[in-house]
Amino acid sequence: MNEEKTYECAYCHRKWNSPEERMKCEQKCYAERVAEQERQKKEQQEALLRIKEEARKVQKIKKIKEIQQEYDKFIADVKQFNGEYKEPVKIDGKYYDFSNDTLFSSGILDPFEEWLNGRF
Numbered sequence: 001m002n003e004e005k006t007y008e009c010a011y012c013h014r015k016w017n018s019p020e021e022r023m024k025c026e027q028k029c030y031a032e033r034v035a036e037q038e039r040q041k042k043e044q045q046e047a048l049l050r051i052k053e054e055a056r057k058v059q060k061i062k063k064i065k066e067i068q069q070e071y072d073k074f075i076a077d078v079k080q081f082n083g084e085y086k087e088p089v090k091i092d093g094k095y096y097d098f099s100n101d102t103l104f105s106s107g108i109l110d111p112f113e114e115w116l117n118g119r120f
């Protein structure tokens with residue numbers, strides 16, 4: 001039998017001798033196509049996730065820089081206050097004095113409260 005192959009798969013365009021063979025090929029090709037589409041979709045989602053994660057990291061570094069700048073400004077403001085009024089700044093029960101760079105120059109506890117608590 002030297003029948004001409006006239007049944008062409010709609011997906012891969014291979015030619016077959018019978019509609020049954022073509023049908024099998026098309027089913028296989030269709031399944032492969034669906035799997036490939038799923039794979040690509042998953043890949044795209046993963047790529048998007050990586051981009052979002054990267055953007056988040058960049059945002060985090062930017063935020064740390066902002067906080068650092070605000071902190072530096074806070075230190076400078078307190079230092080200026082300390083120099084101008086010759087006294088620490090009291091915030092939330094703590095005294096801040098950065099005018100001298102001693103070990104306890106930041107976040108000193110209120111000596112009066114300490115005294116009340118019996119530590120002195």
Ligand SMILES: [Zn+2]
Pocket residue numbers: 009010011012013014025026029
């Ligand atoms: Zn095919």
